[in-house]
Amino acid sequence: MRTAVVSEFAYGKAMCMSQPERFEVLVLGSGTGGKLVAWHMAQSGRRTAVVERRWIGGSCVNVACMPSKNEISSAKVAHLAGHAAQYGTVTNSIAVDMATVRRRKREMVERQIARHLQNYKASGAELIMGSGHFTAPKTLEVTLNDGGTRVLVADKVFLNVGTHAAIPNVPGLDAARPLTHVDALELDYLPSHLVVIGGGYVGLEMAQAYRRFGSDVTIIEPGHRLMGREDIDVSQEMQRILSEEGIQALLEAELLQVSGQSGERVGLVVRTASGEQNIDGSDILVAAGRVPNTTGIGLEEAGVRLDNRGYVRVNGRLETSAPDVWAIGECAGSPQFTHISEDDFRIIRDNLAGRNRNTRDRLVAYCMFTDPSLAHVGLSEGEAERQGIDVRVASLPMNSVLGAQATDQRQGFMKALIGKNDDRILGFTMIGAEAGEVMAAVHTAMLAGLSYSMLANAAFAHPTMAEGLSLLFSNVPPRSVQRTTTKVA
Ligand SMILES: Cc1cc2nc3c(=O)[nH]c(=O)nc-3n(C[C@H](O)[C@H](O)[C@H](O)COP(=O)(O)OP(=O)(O)OC[C@H]3O[C@@H](n4cnc5c(N)ncnc54)[C@H](O)[C@@H]3O)c2cc1C
Numbered sequence: 026m027r028t029a030v031v032s033e034f035a036y037g038k039a040m041c042m043s044q045p046e047r048f049e050v051l052v053l054g055s056g057t058g059g060k061l062v063a064w065h066m067a068q069s070g071r072r073t074a075v076v077e078r079r080w081i082g083g084s085c086v087n088v089a090c091m092p093s094k095n096e097i098s099s100a101k102v103a104h105l106a107g108h109a110a111q112y113g114t115v116t117n118s119i120a121v122d123m124a125t126v127r128r129r130k131r132e133m134v135e136r137q138i139a140r141h142l143q144n145y146k147a148s149g150a151e152l153i154m155g156s157g158h159f160t161a162p163k164t165l166e167v168t169l170n171d172g173g174t175r176v177l178v179a180d181k182v183f184l185n186v187g188t189h190a191a192i193p194n195v196p197g198l199d200a201a202r203p204l205t206h207v208d209a210l211e212l213d214y215l216p217s218h219l220v221v222i223g224g225g226y227v228g229l230e231m232a233q234a235y236r237r238f239g240s241d242v243t244i245i246e247p248g249h250r251l252m253g254r255e256d257i258d259v260s261q262e263m264q265r266i267l268s269e270e271g272i273q274a275l276l277e278a279e280l281l282q283v284s285g286q287s288g289e290r291v292g293l294v295v296r297t298a299s300g301e302q303n304i305d306g307s308d309i310l311v312a313a314g315r316v317p318n319t320t321g322i323g324l325e326e327a328g329v330r331l332d333n334r335g336y337v338r339v340n341g342r343l344e345t346s347a348p349d350v351w352a353i354g355e356c357a358g359s360p361q362f363t364h365i366s367e368d369d370f371r372i373i374r375d376n377l378a379g380r381n382r383n384t385r386d387r388l389v390a391y392c393m394f395t396d397p398s399l400a401h402v403g404l405s406e407g408e409a410e411r412q413g414i415d416v417r418v419a420s421l422p423m424n425s426v427l428g429a430q431a432t433d434q435r436q437g438f439m440k441a442l443i444g445k446n447d448d449r450i451l452g453f454t455m456i457g458a459e460a461g462e463v464m465a466a467v468h469t470a471m472l473a474g475l476s477y478s479m480l481a482n483a484a485f486a487h488p489t490m491a492e493g494l495s496l497l498f499s500n501v502p503p504r505s506v507q508r509t510t511t512k513v514a
Pocket of ligand 1: 080
């Protein structure tokens, strides 16, 4: 169905390639915020086109959040099956079939794409499959995937071109044809030894999933801890959990050289504090940061300026340096999450309707979908310190939460930051089962401006993980003290 619809678009329009076609709204890249802009504008009666070179619905749907969470859930089943005896269920030996893992993921992606195509049809936004580059302000030339070109001119232009995986400049790495997340989510075999370059959230999610499928996994991280942006206690707890599952993390490890081919055999030379080490692996996954898709698309011709890292320079209203051109999501340097790209859409939509919303005013939340997961909203201790904000800190081991005891999901902790001289909740972090769902309660309380004592005194249902919040917030130190940790109950 996808190919048929796309071909129709391409065929009908390729005929009039030299004649510029006029639209009221043009979106380059069909990521999360971009497609929402397009559907909204088209539904409001504006003639709208979206240009997408490959992924209908953007990376979240095709190669990032959704497929990775799909495969992570397959890996969790493998893990539970492997530990079933602990819960009293006796299994014979278990085996993982990566072809079925991939098929389940592909079927989900296909369902998502079909929904997107329905939305394009229902909204009236025209989806054009091809690569776009600007030739003049608000003028886009599209090289159609099915052949031919179209030239599109619009009153308002929205850039939502996203990012791609960075491949570090290390001798032999590129030639080894390493996997990125895109390729790793398409594997139908199990790597015998996966070497993951990068200890950020993409690397850790994939490392744990492959470990649970049965691979040996080594993480190479140049920083002195995993997830370098998190507080030290958070990094250390996550490293402890991953190491208990048999994942080896080499920290302060500089990758010097790579030989061989990923998918066959690879050799890596790494410099660590204890000297040079050789690692023999079967596959390499690179998860070492992102590069914005902003080069070679004529942004200079369009009058759109970039910052020194190549991201589109925007103000708090997501307006670029070119009049009537906005940027959305990762290419605009927004925090790299789907819900933030969606929020970028809401900010632009509301401002076009006369409001005055700014990206600076939003509360950013996120999850890392390891098991247990990590959830965070608002300030971390490190950010509070850097910003000179005095805080009180309360923390609670998950082992103290009765729901965690009952289900035997006792790893991790919760941590809350409260104003030193007022009772506002400034930040919340949790490593633990259902961390994202528990965080949503705190996120809501923060949006509503509730004092922490409201949560301390809330009768959360028993025995949920959220019940731990009343213990955590009961544990906030008095204003003269800065930190309290509840010991295991
Ligand atoms: C492995 C992985 C897991 C992730 N998991 C999560 C998660 O669990 N939760 C979460 O919130 N975030 C997650 N993210 C981040 C999330 O995927 C992105 O932040 C989100 O998809 C928003 O992206 P975007 O809207 O900026 O652009 P994208 O969705 O990346 O869309 C950009 C689109 O532009 C197209 N494009 C680029 N250049 C051109 C061109 N010249 N012409 C035509 N089309 C073009 C691309 O093909 C692409 O479809 C994950 C990322 C990765 C890599």
